[in-house]
Amino acid sequence: MARLTIETVTKDFGSFKALDRVSLDAADGEFIAVLGPSGCGKTTLLRLIAGFDEVASGTIRIGETVVSSPAGHVATELRRVGIVFQNYALWPHMTVAENVGYSLRVAGVATAERNRRVEEALMLVDLGGFGDRRPANLSGGQRQRVALARCLVAAPSLVLLDEPLANLDVHLRAAMEDEFAAFHRRTGNTMIYITHDQAEAMALADRIAVMDHGRLLQLATPSELFREPANAMVASFIGHGMVLPLTDILPEGDGRARARLFGRELTLRCARDQRAARQGDLCVRAGDLTLAGADGDGLACRVTRVVYRGGLFRLEAVVEAEGGPTLSLDVPEPTSVAVGDAVTIAVKPGRGWAIPTAGGRDAS
Amino acid sequence: MNLVANTSGRRQDRALFAALCVVVALLSLMPLARLLLEAFAPGGVPSLKAFFATLGSANTWTATRNSLETAIGGTAIAVILGSVVALVVALTDMRGRNAFVLCFVLPLMIAPQVTALAWLQVVGPASPLLKLLGLAPPIGTRNPLYSREGIILLLGIQYAPLVFLTLRAGLRSLPRELIEAARAAGASRAFILRTVILPLMTPGLVAGTALAFVSSIGNFGIPAFLGIPGRYVVLPTLIYQRLSGLGPSVLSEVAVLSMLIGVIAMAGIILQDVMVRRRDFRITTTSIAARPFTLGRWRLPVEAGLWAVALIVLVLPMAGLFLTSLVPAYGVPLNATTATLNNYTFVLLEHAAAKRAFANSFSLSASAAVVIMLVSVPLGYFLVWRRSPLLRALNVLVELPYALPGVVLAIAAILIFLKPLPILGVSLYGTVWIILFAYLARFLVLGLRPAISGYHQVDRALEEAAQVAGAGLVYRLRTVIFPLVAPAATAGALLVFLTAFNELTVSALLWSSGSETLGVIVFSFEQGGDSNYAAAVAVLTVLVTLALMLTTLALSKRIPPGVLPWRD
Ligand SMILES: Nc1ncnc2c1ncn2[C@@H]1O[C@H](COP(=O)(O)OP(=O)(O)O)[C@@H](O)[C@H]1O
Numbered sequence: 001m002a003r004l005t006i007e008t009v010t011k012d013f014g015s016f017k018a019l020d021r022v023s024l025d026a027a028d029g030e031f032i033a034v035l036g037p038s039g040c041g042k043t044t045l046l047r048l049i050a051g052f053d054e055v056a057s058g059t060i061r062i063g064e065t066v067v068s069s070p071a072g073h074v075a076t077e078l079r080r081v082g083i084v085f086q087n088y089a090l091w092p093h094m095t096v097a098e099n100v101g102y103s104l105r106v107a108g109v110a111t112a113e114r115n116r117r118v119e120e121a122l123m124l125v126d127l128g129g130f131g132d133r134r135p136a137n138l139s140g141g142q143r144q145r146v147a148l149a150r151c152l153v154a155a156p157s158l159v160l161l162d163e164p165l166a167n168l169d170v171h172l173r174a175a176m177e178d179e180f181a182a183f184h185r186r187t188g189n190t191m192i193y194i195t196h197d198q199a200e201a202m203a204l205a206d207r208i209a210v211m212d213h214g215r216l217l218q219l220a221t222p223s224e225l226f227r228e229p230a231n232a233m234v235a236s237f238i239g240h241g242m243v244l245p246l247t248d249i250l251p252e253g254d255g256r257a258r259a260r261l262f263g264r265e266l267t268l269r270c271a272r273d274q275r276a277a278r279q280g281d282l283c284v285r286a287g288d289l290t291l292a293g294a295d296g297d298g299l300a301c302r303v304t305r306v307v308y309r310g311g312l313f314r315l316e317a318v319v320e321a322e323g324g325p326t327l328s329l330d331v332p333e334p335t336s337v338a339v340g341d342a343v344t345i346a347v348k349p350g351r352g353w354a355i356p357t358a359g360g361r362d363a364s
Numbered sequence: 365m366n367l368v369a370n371t372s373g374r375r376q377d378r379a380l381f382a383a384l385c386v387v388v389a390l391l392s393l394m395p396l397a398r399l400l401l402e403a404f405a406p407g408g409v410p411s412l413k414a415f416f417a418t419l420g421s422a423n424t425w426t427a428t429r430n431s432l433e434t435a436i437g438g439t440a441i442a443v444i445l446g447s448v449v450a451l452v453v454a455l456t457d458m459r460g461r462n463a464f465v466l467c468f469v470l471p472l473m474i475a476p477q478v479t480a481l482a483w484l485q486v487v488g489p490a491s492p493l494l495k496l497l498g499l500a501p502p503i504g505t506r507n508p509l510y511s512r513e514g515i516i517l518l519l520g521i522q523y524a525p526l527v528f529l530t531l532r533a534g535l536r537s538l539p540r541e542l543i544e545a546a547r548a549a550g551a552s553r554a555f556i557l558r559t560v561i562l563p564l565m566t567p568g569l570v571a572g573t574a575l576a577f578v579s580s581i582g583n584f585g586i587p588a589f590l591g592i593p594g595r596y597v598v599l600p601t602l603i604y605q606r607l608s609g610l611g612p613s614v615l616s617e618v619a620v621l622s623m624l625i626g627v628i629a630m631a632g633i634i635l636q637d638v639m640v641r642r643r644d645f646r647i648t649t650t651s652i653a654a655r656p657f658t659l660g661r662w663r664l665p666v667e668a669g670l671w672a673v674a675l676i677v678l679v680l681p682m683a684g685l686f687l688t689s690l691v692p693a694y695g696v697p698l699n700a701t702t703a704t705l706n707n708y709t710f711v712l713l714e715h716a717a718a719k720r721a722f723a724n725s726f727s728l729s730a731s732a733a734v735v736i737m738l739v740s741v742p743l744g745y746f747l748v749w750r751r752s753p754l755l756r757a758l759n760v761l762v763e764l765p766y767a768l769p770g771v772v773l774a775i776a777a778i779l780i781f782l783k784p785l786p787i788l789g790v791s792l793y794g795t796v797w798i799i800l801f802a803y804l805a806r807f808l809v810l811g812l813r814p815a816i817s818g819y820h821q822v823d824r825a826l827e828e829a830a831q832v833a834g835a836g837l838v839y840r841l842r843t844v845i846f847p848l849v850a851p852a853a854t855a856g857a858l859l860v861f862l863t864a865f866n867e868l869t870v871s872a873l874l875w876s877s878g879s880e881t882l883g884v885i886v887f888s889f890e891q892g893g894d895s896n897y898a899a900a901v902a903v904l905t906v907l908v909t910l911a912l913m914l915t916t917l918a919l920s921k922r923i924p925p926g927v928l929p930w931r932d
């Protein structure tokens with residue numbers, strides 16, 4: 001077990017920057033999810049950590065050892081990382097036990113000891129007695145668990161998982177999610193878990209690293225990510241956040257502020273070091289919005305879409321102002337609101353979040 | 365901050381990589397370089413005398429003209445026969461496809477000299493088949509195959525399967541929507557064939573044509589059996605005659621001659637490239653292969669026609685060969701009382717050189733197959749998974765010794781090994797080792813191609829998982845990579861074995877007493893007038909070939925599609 005430190009790592013494929021100055025660190029025993037849309041560079045990052053590819057600049061350390069830097073590169077074989085591949089990568093010509101025991105065989109562990117540890121690892125993933133089977137005769141979930149046992153048996157310093165649930169059906173996913181959480185609790189391993197599924201990342205990780213276009217956007221706990229996104233991209237990516245323009249932001253101390261949204265005053269949350277700013281961005285989600293009565297204080301909107309979501313309706317409404325954005329909010333059943341209606345929408349007091357825009361922290 | 369740990373894994377990588385580069389350079393680059401050197405600097409002294417003397421000789425040009433005539437004629441027959449059969453097999457609902465493909469492709473796996481011998485036995489005055497039918501011409505009549513037309517006919521039959529195979533590969537990837545769209549537009553079958561199928565098949569057809577041409581121009585077995593008695597000399601037989609008549613003193617001359625063959629062969633390959641490149645033939649969609657044409661009431665006649673072809677190209681010559689191997693002596697009519705297995709016991713048990721030839725051919729082919737498999741697996745690894753640019757360049761070189769006619773490589777091998785090896789001081793010339801070297805160089809690509817397609821089928825994550833487990837490159841190769849590509853690599857090794865086992869072109873120039881191969885033995889029996897012994901040896905080689913091919917069919921589920929030519 002060891003901590004992982006990634007410092008300003010860059011990776012190019014020809015002229016394409018797959019990773020751009022990514023920094024990330026995982027404490028010993030921490031479960032980090034790397035979250036981002038497909039093609040954002042997650043697998044590339046994982047392959048750099050594993051040592052399959054070399055960095056263009058920056059350093060990667062496992063424990064105290066520099067394993068990747070432009071000056072040198074420790075071969076994968078010597079890194080003592082465990083990987084669970086997206087398609088499991090079980091060797092079809094070996095039995096389950098041979099698959100699991102491979103790294104022990106490489107290390108020259110005596111047969112008796114090897115068998116004992118293989119069986120132990122298989123018990124840990126609930127596959128005791130499956131050692132003689134071939135991977136081809138296992139179900140998807142069982143293969144996944146063999147892959148887990150295989151990476152666990154070598155007592156790796158670091159476990160890397162590349163979208164391990166992407167190939168499983170929905171039911172199995174939920175079960176395997178629990179499995180991963182239990183696996184992490186039992187082994188206390190440092191884990192880097194790659195996924196494009198927010199719910200998965202939120203459910204499993206201590207902290208989530210959000211990536212886009214080869215950059216790290218934010219590294220934070222799930223609730224921080226949801227409640228206090230660091231920038232507009234994270235705000236809109238996580239939980240379908242709406243990003244709206246704010247003016248006249250006035251912090252009131254203690255992480256609270258007042259500001260104006262399309263001229264209407266509202267109270268909201270902000271960073272503790274938020275300074276007064278003339279302009280900024282607001283992040284709200286459907287649950288932060290509510291329909292105000294006809295005379296209530298709020299934004300005049302026109303309903304463009306009503307979708308039944310079982311017990312409630314998701315409304316989409318355009319703000320009736322210059323270039324007005326589309327808002328969405330949920331109203332409980334029954335409701336008389338229909339497409340074309342004029343409604344007033346208010347942000348619940350203290351629910352919005354002032355996104356700390358670059359430079360926005362300094363009053364200007 | 366600790367220092368970056370040292371990387372023993374990479375040293376292993378580099379050592380293996382360097383070793384592979386050396387092997388490829390020795391097998392591919394060195395022979396061609398040595399040949400060029402000899403042509404322009406005989407004995408190491410730059411001189412164009414041999415070059416101009418050879419090119420100025422009338423013999424050279426007669427042989428060149430003959431080579432071109434037979435190669436072009438043979439290619440024409442191969443293209444017509446091969447493409448008609450390919451179209452019928454791939455596009456119609458004929459029955460018994462697998463069995464037919466096996467029969468039609470089999471002549472490709474039978475050595476050319478055996479094909480030649482078999483046909484000579486079928487139509488000659490001593491033909492047991494014609495005698496059985498009472499149709500044999502009187503003894504002493506000249507065999508009609510001892511002629512230019514005979515050579516052309518047999519070259520055509522020998523290489524029709526090549527055209528068939530390349531064309532069928534293309535027909536298989538033809539998306540059926542393209543044909544269905546034409547049908548929806550109301551086109552008749554003939555119209556679709558002309559306007560859609562054949563234009564899209566052009567690359568396959570051109571490639572098959574080039575392949576048949578290059579193989580015909582380099583063929584030695586057929587013109588050796590049919591041309592030498594008929595005094596019809598082509599370039600490979602001219603080289604053979606010069607070398608066996610005058611020995612190594614004519615090396616510069618034959619080096620120039622073999623380069624001439626090489627140039628003609630390359631011209632064929634380049635022409636193909638130019639023709640295909642002029643237009644864009646890429647097919648963008650992939651879907652289920654097309655098989656829309658029902659033959660209806662023509663089905664039976666078409667099937668009968670195809671099986672008649674199989675009868676003529678396979679059954680007839682093989683029957684002739686087999687009957688000849690049972691005849692006690694030249695010209696004796698064959699019947700139940702005269703038929704004998706004495707020819708077999710003679711070549712297997714009594715004739716010393718023939719017995720040696722069986723041992724030599726088996727061990728040479730098996731060694732070549734094993735060595736090539738051991739080289740191909742790591743070589744394929746660096747080519748496909750590591751994409752090493754240096755090796756990719758060398759990969760083109762690996763193709764050359766096989767693309768060029770066999771005599772070219774044989775002459776190069778003589779040039780390299782005529783003098784004792786530096787440092788060691790031993791000479792390989794006149795031993796089996798020179799033949800082994802030539803086999804390795806010439807057939808490496810036959811083993812490499814299947815290995816490469818094997819790598820394309822295996823997910824690289826399987827190797828990376830082993831890397832994560834701490835296994836070094838050599839260990840990974842042994843425990844993970846090799847088992848995964850083993851089926852493909854084994855198929856490659858089998859192809860190498862079969863090709864080497866049936867080979868004559870290279871060993872005809874490199875053999876000496878003690879290092880005879882089966883091809884050489886068949887050739888010298890036939891030249892000495894002992895057709896019955898030649899036929900017995902030939903039948904045995906065909907049986908071995910057939911047995912191995914059938915074995916692979918049993919294993920074919922684990923071998924990537926397209927690797928074994930005789931599998932539909
Ligand atoms: N070996 C490579 N050569 C060139 N481009 C690559 C290579 N590997 C990945 N890329 C590119 O880098 C980007 C990030 O890829 P990847 O890390 O696989 O994304 P993902 O986040 O979906 O795992 C993609 O645009 C991909 O096309």
Ligand SMILES: [Mg+2]
Nearest residue numbers: 042043044163
């Ligand atoms: Mg990925």
